[in-house]
Structure formats: structure tokens, C-alpha cells
Amino acid sequence: MPGGAGRPRVRMTGAQRRQQLLDVGREVFAQRGYDGTSIEELAARADVSKPVVYEHFGGKEGLYTLVVDREMQRLLDRFTAALAAGGSPRELLERAALVLLDYIEEDTDGFRVLTRDSPAGGSPDGCASLIGEVARKVEHVLGAQFSVRGQDPELAELHSQALVGMVALVGQWWLERRSPGKEQVAAHLVDLAYDGLARLRPPPGAP
Structure with a gap:
């Protein structure tokens, strides 16, 4: 069956088509x-009709949500593997920072999706969710x-948010420079981050 511009349309299974649309969505949303x-x-990028997109995802927001979810899971899997390898706290933190920088370098479209605009009133902001996870x-x-x-271990939550947020923001800057x-x-x-942690003031009332 001929597709657009005289090209033969590739026949895919439902699962293959869904995967293709997710890949196309990641590229277009990133751009x-x-x-x-x-x-x-x-639909044009995937060489399908609009009803095919609606059939698989219910619309643009449904596709966007699944693209974001897939990218977050890919990155979180990398973090889980890196932290499970063990090492000193400093080594673990440096490895975590490198995981994010590796992702920015190797999966630039995914990172751009996670740090760009999200639908107002719709899916939660990708970058905010990413930083939190x-x-x-x-x-x-x-x-x-x-x-x-x-120190109070309950403050670890505040500092972990600050550290990961810093790495994510610097990553956006580094993406354009690569130097x-x-x-x-x-x-x-x-x-x-680590030298700052070493110089934290003692909590009030501490000896």
C-alpha cells in the first residue's frame, strides 16, 4: 500500500507501531x-494517519505522558545501577552526577523532553519529577x-534535592558547550557539594 510521497508504507505490528510513535514523539517534543x-x-513523521495516533495514545497529551514516563524510567534505571555498585559516599555522588551527564550526552532528545515545557494543568513537569525521583x-x-x-539526617532530603537540581541545571548549560x-x-x-557538606554548621545546641 503506497504511503506519502510514493514511498511504500511499512507494515508493523501494534507493538512496533506504538514503539515507533513513542520514538517519533520523543524527537518532535524535544525539538x-x-x-x-x-x-x-x-502522524506525518511516523507516516501514519492521525487516527492511528489517537488509537494508540488517545491524543497528544497521552503520547507526551508516556514519552516522559519512559525517559524518566530509563534514567532512573541508570541511577539505580550506578548506586548499587557500591563505593565511598563521594564516589557514589560523583558516579550519580556522571550518570546524568552521560544521559544528556547520549540521549539528548530525552533530556530535552524532560526539561522543556509540559502541558499546562496536565502532566506533572518532567524536570521537577525527574529531580525529585x-x-x-x-x-x-x-x-x-x-x-x-x-547533623540531622532529616536534612538529607533538602540537600539531595539541592545537589540533583544543581547537576540538572549545570547539565543544561553543559549540553550547549560540551566543555x-x-x-x-x-x-x-x-x-x-561535598566540601560544602564537610563545612556545615553544627545544629543549634550541639556541643
Whole structure:
């Protein structure tokens, strides 16, 4: 059956078509953002009719939500594997920073989707959700260090949010420059965070 511009249309199973639409959606949302993306363009890029997109996802927001969910899971799986490998707290934090920088370098479209605009009143903001989920992965590392240093371990949540947010923001800057190297960037970020942790003031009333 001929497709657009005289090209033969590739026949796919339902699962293959769904995967293709997710891949196309990631690319288009990364380039144009949610508001700048239309069902017409998504369908054209995938060489399908608009009803096919609606059939699989119910509309643009449904596709966007699944693209964001898939990217977050991919990144969180990387963090889980990196932190499970063990090491000193400093090594774990540096490895976590490198995981995010690796993702930015290797899956740039996915990172752009997670840090761009989301539908107003619709799906939760990708970047905010990403920061929160990743921060929970490193919170236990900081919590252990807080206890060792006589700090309130409940403050680990605040500092893990700050650390991951800092890495995500610097990652957006590094994406456009790619200099210095990501290993240097990760080391500088962890130096800043870890040395700051070492100099935290004692809690009020502490001896």
C-alpha cells in the first residue's frame, strides 16, 4: 500500500507501531516542546494517519505522558545501577552526577523532553519529577554522612534535592558547550557539594 510521497508504507505490528510513535514523539517534543507539537506533524513523521495516533495514545497529551514516563524510567534505571555498585559516599555522588551527564550526552532528545515545557494543568513537569525521583536515590547517601557528622539526617532530603537540581541545571548549560569534559564537570560539582557538606554548621545546641 503506497504511503506519502510514493514511498511504500511499512507494515508493523501494534507493538512496533506504538514503539515507533513513542520514538517519533520523543524527537518532535524535544525539538518543538509540547505546545509547538501537533498531531498532524507526529502522524506525518511516523507516516501514519492521525487516527492511528489517537488509537494508540488517545491524543497528544497521552503520547507526551508516556514519552516522559519512559525517559524518566530509563534514567532512573541508570541511577539505580550506578548506586548499587557500591563505593565511598563521594564516589557514589560523583558516579550519580556522571550518570546524568552521560544521559544528556547520549540521549539528548530525552533530556530535552524532560526539561522543556509540559502541558499546562496536565502532566506533572518532567524536570521537577525527574529531580525529585533522582534526589530520592541519593538521599540515603547523604543521610549516612549527616549521621556520621552529627547533623540531622532529616536534612538529607533538602540537600539531595539541592545537589540533583544543581547537576540538572549545570547539565543544561553543559549540553550547549560540551566543555570541559563531563568527568571534570562531575568532579567539580561533587567537590562543591561535598566540601560544602564537610563545612556545615553544627545544629543549634550541639556541643
